[in-house]
Amino acid sequence: MYAFDWSSIPGSLPFLWEGFLRTLSxxxxxxxxxxILGTALALARLSSxxxxxxxxxxxxxxxxxxPSVMVLLWFYLLVPQLFASWTNALGWDSRFISxxxxxSLFEASYYAEIIRTGVxxxxxxxxxxxxxxxxxxxxxxxxxxxxxxxxxxxxxxxTQAIILFQDTSLVYVIGLADFFGIAYxxxxxxxxxxxxxLFVGAVYLVICSVGSALIRRAKTRLTS
Amino acid sequence: xISLEAVxxxxxxxxxxxxxxxxxxxxxVVVICGPSGSGKSTLIKCINGLEPIQAGRIxxxxxxxxxxxxxxxxxxxxxxxVFQHFELFPHLTVMQNLLLAPCRVRKxxxxxxxxxxxxxxxxxxxxxxxxxxxxxLSGGQQQRVAIARALVMDPIAMLFDxxxxxxxxxxxxxxxxxxxxxxxxxxxxxxxxxxxNFARKVADRIVFMDQGRVEVDRPAAExxxxxxxERARIFLSRILSH
Numbered sequence: 001m002y003a004f005d006w007s008s009i010p011g012s013l014p015f016l017w018e019g020f021l022r023t024l025s026x027x028x029x030x031x032x033x034x035x036i037l038g039t040a041l042a043l044a045r046l047s048s049x050x051x052x053x054x055x056x057x058x059x060x061x062x063x064x065x066x067p068s069v070m071v072l073l074w075f076y077l078l079v080p081q082l083f084a085s086w087t088n089a090l091g092w093d094s095r096f097i098s099x100x101x102x103x104s105l106f107e108a109s110y111y112a113e114i115i116r117t118g119v120x121x122x123x124x125x126x127x128x129x130x131x132x133x134x135x136x137x138x139x140x141x142x143x144x145x146x147x148x149x150x151x152x153x154x155x156x157x158x159t160q161a162i163i164l165f166q167d168t169s170l171v172y173v174i175g176l177a178d179f180f181g182i183a184y185x186x187x188x189x190x191x192x193x194x195x196x197x198l199f200v201g202a203v204y205l206v207i208c209s210v211g212s213a214l215i216r217r218a219k220t221r222l223t224s
Numbered sequence: 225x226i227s228l229e230a231v232x233x234x235x236x237x238x239x240x241x242x243x244x245x246x247x248x249x250x251x252x253v254v255v256i257c258g259p260s261g262s263g264k265s266t267l268i269k270c271i272n273g274l275e276p277i278q279a280g281r282i283x284x285x286x287x288x289x290x291x292x293x294x295x296x297x298x299x300x301x302x303x304x305x306v307f308q309h310f311e312l313f314p315h316l317t318v319m320q321n322l323l324l325a326p327c328r329v330r331k332x333x334x335x336x337x338x339x340x341x342x343x344x345x346x347x348x349x350x351x352x353x354x355x356x357x358x359x360x361l362s363g364g365q366q367q368r369v370a371i372a373r374a375l376v377m378d379p380i381a382m383l384f385d386x387x388x389x390x391x392x393x394x395x396x397x398x399x400x401x402x403x404x405x406x407x408x409x410x411x412x413x414x415x416x417x418x419x420x421n422f423a424r425k426v427a428d429r430i431v432f433m434d435q436g437r438v439e440v441d442r443p444a445a446e447x448x449x450x451x452x453x454e455r456a457r458i459f460l461s462r463i464l465s466h
Binding site: 123125126128129130131132133134135136140143144147148151 | 297298328
């Protein structure tokens with residue numbers, strides 16, 4: 001029988017917390033940038049300009065067709081070369097920046113598809129009504145279509161954010177110490193890998209389950 | 225006021241409008257009727273540029289709708305439109321539905337727009353519903369709000385696209401009453417409808433469309449006694465038979 005040794009966990013909590021904050025900040029930044037960029041991509045894809053819609057479709061399909069680990073590695077190799085002067089000047093960890101950039105761009109492609117479907121789910125009559133009142137096409141999108149689309153998409157967007165929260169653990173491939181990464185390293189160093197991974201696994205499980213439950217509740221409220 | 229000259233429109237290979245010409249003078253009420261699929265709804269949507277046309281010309285208050293230089297939003301803001309399915313904005317209250325266009329398009333001050341909106345809601349009998357959401361109203365009430373929403377922009381003309389065909393029978397009258405009152409006040413109106421009693425009471429002219437063509441265009445009184453074409457006669461007898 002394996003003898004569990006949980007004694008090293010309390011002492012590692014401050015480090016784990018630091019990693020957790022890093023995980024959280026990547027999730028929040030990538031979620032927010034992804035949402036904004038994803039909205040722009042969705043609108044470009046739905047626009048009547050063939051150039052815009054093709055360019056957006058290429059972006060979205062491209063990012064969705066490659067594994068996220070690969071995107072992460074690419075940007076890890078690219079960002080230091082492109083932005084070395086910035087990251088050095090600001091004293092930022094270039095691995096952290098490349099993770100932010102990679103996840104933001106990656107998430108944008110997923111959000112774009114969710115938002116595109118949401119916009120299309122708003123009836124064409126609503127658009128016609130906005131235009132008929134004298135609103136410009138842009139105002140109609142901003143004041144009539146998008147508010148309704150976002151309301152319907154909130155559950156899907158939040159679910160995607162939970163997936164993103166889990167996916168951020170992939171940053172261990174570029175050696176960035178996120179919540180999972182720190183647990184892994186500490187566990188390996190102290191010979192308590194099993195306990196550490198069980199512990200962080202439980203934390204992920206609780207956060208994601210609670211998140212999903214909240215989304216389900218919001219969903220029934222939004223659709224009723 | 226509104227002039228359509230030989231308007232043609234295609235959906236791919238299918239021709240929905242065939243050289244339609246209709247004139248509506250200021251203060252006139254014109255009813256467009258015809259079997260479903262005859263192109264009447266498409267025609268009315270073309271008038272404020274919601275649907276493009278491929279041939280012909282549409283002029284509203286001296287402005288060519290499909291001229292590239294035409295400021296379409298500005299033109300549309302002066303022409304009221306009421307839809308079959310109301311198309312109130314469900315995420316806004318009744319009052320916000322009315323305020324959207326005056327505040328955004330006309331840049332009217334909030335207080336002024338509010339007073340005007342309340343007066344119009346009162347006129348359609350819904351002043352007490354201002355703070356509700358559209359989903360809390362009946363179909364007839366929603367359509368009356370939609371009419372008020374169009375009127376708040378002081379339109380020079382009103383376009384109605386089958387305003388009562390999505391309504392339960394007991395709600396049709398309340399909407400037609402509002403429209404009749406508008407007509408009596410001298411509003412220029414173009415109405416796509418099957419409500420022949422409404423047409424008989426307020427229409428100056430009836431336009432009968434069939435297969436994308438304007439087949440008959442004559443004074444209302446005359447149309448009911450002498451429909452002017454065999455198809456119009458059959459259509460009329462079918463609609464009036466029950």
